Amino acid sequence: MARVVVDVMLKPEILDPQGQAVQRALPRLGFDGISDVRQGKRFELEVEGPVDEAALARIHDLAESFLANTVIEDFTVKIEEVAEAVK
């Protein structure tokens, strides 16, 4: 089993009030020195079979047409190594 991670972020020019709310809470919590926070979405896809070029291309299409709305969001697709579960 291989995992492919799709990260989706609002485009940089679009206002992210959720990220701002998080950022404004930071000084109160004692976290200083963080000038900006933007919040996104992470999708972890457990892929059956090999993650070859064809599989990645399909996931890219899926991300572009469904997981992200590319009018307002950017996305990245990456393969993640899954550590064997420790029994």
Place this chain on the structure above:
Amino acid sequence: MTARIGVVTFPGSLDDRDTQRAIRLAGAEPVALWHKDKDLHQVDAVVLPGGFSYGDYLRAGAISRFSPVMETVIEQAKAGLPVLGICNGFQILTEAHLLPGGMLGNDHLHFICRDQKLRVENADTAWTVDYASGQEIHIPLKNMDGRYVADEYTLDKLEAEGRVVFRYLDFNPNGSLRDIAGITNEAGNVVGLMPHPEHATEPLIGTGRTDGLPFFTSILKKLVNA
């Protein structure tokens, strides 16, 4: 014979019944359409009603946009079928790319429900011919994800082509860019807006006014005279 106007029910639609009632009040025949049914049953126009279809999971309207009924709606809308998207319906239309731009959470991060003042900016679309350009109306607004966004190029294009159909007046309830409450496509057959005209069609309920009724008389006039 009168016009047959379809109202799609998605899982999580809330305002399908109110929309059917508004259509009937305007003198047209409402036809219930089901999200799993590709067949539009020979309707002359379609309304995508408000609500929280598929729980707004992923993004508002993102999953509904891929429902079987939408395959036909998208195809027919491109061929000229009049389509109105109200609230969640507007979100579905942007997700389906029948209208440009996108919808995001209100800038204040809260659900909002209020009587909203709007200005009708374009009284030439299939859904607004019974208004006067520049007319000010009050209709209810209730949403979580009502912030209309698009890039500067798209916004300028919409303004230049007169495709901003409604603008928020006095108060911008959700941070929508350029106070945009509703827009249309190039052909003027597809219109989407966040506020709810179907809740302002009888004096007894809603704003106590009937400022939303002209949406439904507009389309009837358009279809009957076609």
